[in-house]
Amino acid sequence: MSTLTISNVSSDYQGHVILNQLSLTLQQGEIVALLGPSGCGKTTLLKAIAGLQGISQGCISINGQALSGDSIFVASEQRGVGMIFQDYALFPHLTVGENILFGVKGLDRSARQTRLNEMLELVKLVGLSERYPHELSGGQQQRVSIARALAYKPELMLLDEPFSNIDAQVRHEMMLEIRSILKQRNVSAVFVTHSKDEAFVFADKLALFEQGKIVQHGNAETLYAKPSSRYVADFLGTTNYIAVTIKSHLQLESPLGTLTSSCELDQAVGATGQLLLRPQQMVLQADDQGEAKIIDRRFLGTVCHYKVNQNGVNLEVSSPVMNFTPGQRVSLTVVEHPLVVFSD
Numbered sequence: 001m002s003t004l005t006i007s008n009v010s011s012d013y014q015g016h017v018i019l020n021q022l023s024l025t026l027q028q029g030e031i032v033a034l035l036g037p038s039g040c041g042k043t044t045l046l047k048a049i050a051g052l053q054g055i056s057q058g059c060i061s062i063n064g065q066a067l068s069g070d071s072i073f074v075a076s077e078q079r080g081v082g083m084i085f086q087d088y089a090l091f092p093h094l095t096v097g098e099n100i101l102f103g104v105k106g107l108d109r110s111a112r113q114t115r116l117n118e119m120l121e122l123v124k125l126v127g128l129s130e131r132y133p134h135e136l137s138g139g140q141q142q143r144v145s146i147a148r149a150l151a152y153k154p155e156l157m158l159l160d161e162p163f164s165n166i167d168a169q170v171r172h173e174m175m176l177e178i179r180s181i182l183k184q185r186n187v188s189a190v191f192v193t194h195s196k197d198e199a200f201v202f203a204d205k206l207a208l209f210e211q212g213k214i215v216q217h218g219n220a221e222t223l224y225a226k227p228s229s230r231y232v233a234d235f236l237g238t239t240n241y242i243a244v245t246i247k248s249h250l251q252l253e254s255p256l257g258t259l260t261s262s263c264e265l266d267q268a269v270g271a272t273g274q275l276l277l278r279p280q281q282m283v284l285q286a287d288d289q290g291e292a293k294i295i296d297r298r299f300l301g302t303v304c305h306y307k308v309n310q311n312g313v314n315l316e317v318s319s320p321v322m323n324f325t326p327g328q329r330v331s332l333t334v335v336e337h338p339l340v341v342f343s344d
Ligand SMILES: Nc1ncnc2c1ncn2[C@@H]1O[C@H](COP(=O)(O)OP(=O)(O)OP(=O)(O)O)[C@@H](O)[C@H]1O
Pocket: 013, 018, 036, 037, 038, 039, 040, 041, 042, 043, 044, 045, 194
């Protein structure tokens, strides 16, 4: 059974539609990232799941129990949902231990202590339970907020941009750490972010939002390699598009010559469209007779990004070769892969 089922959910603020007939399911132990630009409705959906925002249509259930829907509204604290916010939202006047046990009810003194010890160990804060939040680093405070959210054993964890205030140096490590805690306890999670890089690291699946709707949902590889639209392709990384005409079920004609796909193309022979090429799907080689010319160069550490022109088409190409210079002639070849074409 899926942990979370969102069916056909709509929500609005004063008649202004924010979530528009949106559906999503989450399996037990799965982490999904709600990804999308600012204002597309990610936080609104998270609040609707948490019971902090009403819905005007559809149904939200956890483990088969309807929580928001037709004449049903289960209060936030009865949903079995843990939340971790961007700003940690710790109580400054309570110690680490008191913060962690804040939502834990119905346990006797010794069971509370056992739960606290278990949580401190899990988030690697043993020995710090008497400290106050202001005596901890940002990363440690975030771990307290995770321990607090996990302490009452939620069915589902909701995380709203929890890493945006964490230093870039420790962010990656922190994401892996929290991910492993969730996985260790088989807790399902919904994670809101506008960063594809965070979504790639933290989540099992991505749900990409566009104006209150999920436009594509699946694992990161599928969304990256087989985006359903240019919007999805652009959101997940640098893109180039070139005008093409389909020649056969595996070949197309382009300003870069005839290109062959390693998978059948969706379009009919004779159709026109835009071919998606990622920067790393092309290879550059020094060639005085080459048809392509280097226009610009950006050093990115392990690779260089070049702006290249061939037959009037500008392309962004990534290369491990660092020493091409603007004005230099090169040959450009497209690495064989399943070509993605968006119909005109
Ligand atoms: N309390 C509110 N009253 C009215 N409109 C609101 C309210 N909260 C959010 N909105 C509007 O709802 C839309 C979606 O907001 P939401 O916070 O869900 O977006 P988001 O995708 O999480 O954005 P961000 O990444 O910037 O947090 C926005 O247009 C926002 O202005």
